[in-house]
Amino acid sequence: MAITTNNNSEIGGKITQALGAGSGVDIHNLATTLAETETMPRINTVTEKKAESSVAISGYGVLKSSVSSLNASFEALKNTDTFFNRSVYSQQTNRVEAVMVSQAAAAAGTHRVKVNALARAEQSVLSRYTGSGSGVEDFSSLTQQLNGGSTINFTIVVNGTTTNLNNVTDTPQGIIDAVNANSAATGVKARALNMAGSGTSFRIVLDGKTGAENAFTFNGHQTANTNNQLSLTQTRSAQNLDVELNGLDNVLRDNNSPTDIIDGVQLNFKVSGDSYTNIVVSEDSSSLETKLNSVVEAYNQFITLSDYLTGEKDEDDELAGSLEAEKGTVNLIKNRIRGIIGQTSESASNGVSTLRDLGIQTKLGGQISLNATTYATVVKDKLSDINTMLTNNLTDQDKSDTRDHGLALDITTVLDNITNDQGTITTKETNVTADVARYEEELIDLQERLETIKQRYLRQFVAMESLVQRNKSTGEYLTGQFKAMENMYSSK
Numbered sequence: 001m002a003i004t005t006n007n008n009s010e011i012g013g014k015i016t017q018a019l020g021a022g023s024g025v026d027i028h029n030l031a032t033t034l035a036e037t038e039t040m041p042r043i044n045t046v047t048e049k050k051a052e053s054s055v056a057i058s059g060y061g062v063l064k065s066s067v068s069s070l071n072a073s074f075e076a077l078k079n080t081d082t083f084f085n086r087s088v089y090s091q092q093t094n095r096v097e098a099v100m101v102s103q104a105a106a107a108a109g110t111h112r113v114k115v116n117a118l119a120r121a122e123q124s125v126l127s128r129y130t131g132s133g134s135g136v137e138d139f140s141s142l143t144q145q146l147n148g149g150s151t152i153n154f155t156i157v158v159n160g161t162t163t164n165l166n167n168v169t170d171t172p173q174g175i176i177d178a179v180n181a182n183s184a185a186t187g188v189k190a191r192a193l194n195m196a197g198s199g200t201s202f203r204i205v206l207d208g209k210t211g212a213e214n215a216f217t218f219n220g221h222q223t224a225n226t227n228n229q230l231s232l233t234q235t236r237s238a239q240n241l242d243v244e245l246n247g248l249d250n251v252l253r254d255n256n257s258p259t260d261i262i263d264g265v266q267l268n269f270k271v272s273g274d275s276y277t278n279i280v281v282s283e284d285s286s287s288l289e290t291k292l293n294s295v296v297e298a299y300n301q302f303i304t305l306s307d308y309l310t311g312e313k314d315e316d317d318e319l320a321g322s323l324e325a326e327k328g329t330v331n332l333i334k335n336r337i338r339g340i341i342g343q344t345s346e347s348a349s350n351g352v353s354t355l356r357d358l359g360i361q362t363k364l365g366g367q368i369s370l371n372a373t374t375y376a377t378v379v380k381d382k383l384s385d386i387n388t389m390l391t392n393n394l395t396d397q398d399k400s401d402t403r404d405h406g407l408a409l410d411i412t413t414v415l416d417n418i419t420n421d422q423g424t425i426t427t428k429e430t431n432v433t434a435d436v437a438r439y440e441e442e443l444i445d446l447q448e449r450l451e452t453i454k455q456r457y458l459r460q461f462v463a464m465e466s467l468v469q470r471n472k473s474t475g476e477y478l479t480g481q482f483k484a485m486e487n488m489y490s491s492k
Contacts, residue, residue: 027457027458027461027462027464027465028458030457030461031454031455031457031458031461032454034453034454034457035450035451035453035454035457036450038450038453039446039449039450039453040450042446043443043446043447043450046439046442046443046446047439047443049435049439050435050436050439050440050443052325053432053433053435053436053439054436055318055319055322056322056323056325056326056428056432057429057432057433057436058318058319058322059309059319059322059323059326060323060326060425060428060429060432061429062305062309062319063305063306063309063323063330063333063425064419064425064426064429066298066301066302066305066306067302067333067337067415067418067419067425068415068419069298069301069302070295070298070299070301070302070337070415071412071415071416071419072298073291073294073295073297073298073299074295074408074411074412074415075408075412076291076294077291077292077295077390077391077408078390078391078406078408078409078412079391080103080104080387080391085103085283085284085285085286085287086100086103086106086108086264086281086282086283086284087100087281087282087284088100088106088265088279088280088281088282089279089280090277090278090279090280091277091278091279091280092275092277094270094271095115095269095270095271095273095275095277096113096115096267096268096269096270096277096279097267097268097270098262098265098266098267098268098279099265099266099267099268100264100265100266101259101264101265101266102263102264103264104264105263105264106262106263106264106265106281107263107264107281108281108282108283109280109281110278110279110280110281111245111246111262111278111279111280111281112245112246112247112276112277112278112279113243113244113245113246113261113267113276113277113278113279114243114244114273114274114275114276114277115241115242115243115244115269115271115272115273116242116243116244116249116250116272117239117240117241117242117272118241118256118269118270118271118272119210119211119239119240119241119253119254119255119256120210120236120237120238120239121207121208121209121210121211121214121236121238122207122208122214122215122216122234122236122237122238123205123206123207123208123234123235123236124205124206124216124218124232124233124234124235125193125203125204125205125206125232125233125235126172126175126203126204126205126206126218126230126231126232127139127203127204127230127231127233128146128230128231129230129231136231136233138195138196138201138202138203139172139201139202139203139204140200140201140202141172141199141200141202142171142172142173142176142192142202143171143172143173144171144172145170145171146170146171146172146230147170148170149170150170151166151167151168151169151170152168152169152170152174152175152220153165153166153167153168153220154168154175154178154218154219154220155218155219155220156179156182156186156188156216156217156218156219157216157217157219158186158187158188158208158214158215158216159213159214159215163182163185163186165178165179165182165220172192172202172204173192175190175204176190176191176192176204179206186216187208187209187214187216188206188207188208188209188216188218189206189207190204190205190206190207191204191205191207192204192205193205206218208238209254210238210241210254210255210256211238211239211240211241211253211254211255212238212239212240212254213238213240213254214238214254215237215238216238218232240252240253240254241253241254241255241256241258241269243261243269245261245262256268256269256270257269262279262281264281265279265281267279283383285379285383288379288386289370289375289379292358292359292360292370292375293370295355295360296360296368296369296370299337299341299367299368300367300368302334302337303334303365303366303367304367306330306333306334308320309321309322309323309324309330310323310324310326310327310330310331311324326428326432329424329428332424333418333424333425334366336414336418337414337415337418338362338366339414340355340411340414340415341354341355341356341360341362341368342354342355342356343355343407343410343411343414344407345389345390345392345406345407345410346392346404346405346406346407346410347388347389347392347393347404347405347406347407348389349382349384349385349388349389350382350385351382351385352378352382352385352386352388352389353389353407354407355407357378357389358370358374358375358378358386359371359372359373359374359375359378361374388406389406389407390406390407390408391406391408392404392405392406393405393406
């Protein structure tokens with residue numbers, strides 16, 4: 001490190017210059033040399049320790065990042081939906097469409113379905129009852145008065161529940177507005193149907209919800225035998241979806257897109273008839289393999305990095321060997337992470353209990369690999385057991401929960417404890433950061449001490465120079481006197 005001087009040094013130099021070098025010695029340079037001799041060994045030691053701690057901060061930073069990446073790869077294994085890729089398809093999409101809605105709920109298998117009847121909604125039409133001719137006529141406009149300007153009262157009954165429509169404006173539009181204002185309660189909606197396209201012939205169409213239980217009755221003035229009163233005609237009755245599933249007949253639903261006939265699958269039925277359709281749910285474990293390979297890659301990167309950080313130093317790469325002095329701590333972390341490969345799941349199932357059971361094996365040098373043969377065998381025969389072993393109690397994977405969890409959560413807990421605010425790496429980062437600050441303060445003190453020692457030496461040397469100068473002057477005076485006496489006696 002560079003040693004700085006203050007104004008006292010400049011003053012000392014000026015004093016020396018003013019007095020001259022009576023002894024012929026550069027006392028300023030000598031004072032500096034003597035002061036540095038006393039202090040530089042310690043300054044160099046502290047400077048080296050500061051540099052070592054500073055680079056250790058960077059080393060721990062990249063080590064933490066590597067452990068966090070490994071943790072993220074295990075986080076991807078905590079949720080079934082992240083690696084069990086289930087798919088579904090229909091062999092006759094023109095008859096029934098199949099959509100996956102929950103991979104976790106769906107189970108592999110083939111389901112044979114036939115639609116006996118599609119669900120449909122009741123539809124009725126309101127028109128005028130005239131009492132003459134055909135007895136039924138269309139409304140001439142949507143603002144046509146139906147009750148001489150007086151409001152009308154109606155009721156809608158659905159599955160035994162009655163909804164009152166009171167003080168309804170006596171026009172087709174008023175009826176439409178009143179019905180729609182209560183559609184959330186009744187499920188019935190109203191719309192105007194232009195019968196002739198000329199705007200002079202309208203009927204009111206009432207549409208209910210699909211399903212037999214959603215059939216409705218509309219009560220009010222429709223039976224009155226008076227001109228301009230209302231007539232209700234049912235044009236379509238309500239009925240349920242009727243499905244045969246795997247030989248089980250009369251599976252009924254109130255809609256054509258049920259999500260509970262096949263677990264995890266929504267079926268969108270389009271037509272009815274005697275034709276059967278196969279719905280196939282299949283499992284694809286390739287996503288799990290991808291996630292396990294990500295674990296392998298992240299683990300191996302950590303092993304390589306830890307060896308690099310604690311290995312030989314490199315003048316051209318400050319991170320190389322940056323944690324050489326911290327090798328004991330790094331090895332402790334490495335051993336804890338190595339232990340996760342053989343860690344037993346709290347939720348072992350049917351002989352599947354560790355990562356080794358999935359085909360992950362340790363190689364020479366400490367790195368790992370995924371044995372393709374072992375993996376293919378266990379996935380083929382024990383996919384559900386893998387699911388249990390890795391992700392048990394999926395809905396409540398909390399560290400504070402006392403139930404047995406999947407191995408993925410247990411491992412992420414270990415890794416969290418290494419990198420969190422109270423973890424090993426964070427604690428070491430805090431310690432070496434404090435060391436750097438302490439070394440900086442010590443260097444400031446040492447610089448001040450060096451300057452103090454140098455000034456002490458300068459004061460001593462200046463005093464010596466003054467004494468030499470006085471002695472020199474006295475000698476020259478006596479020499480001059482003796483010379484004068486000699487000259488005086490020589491002239492006689």
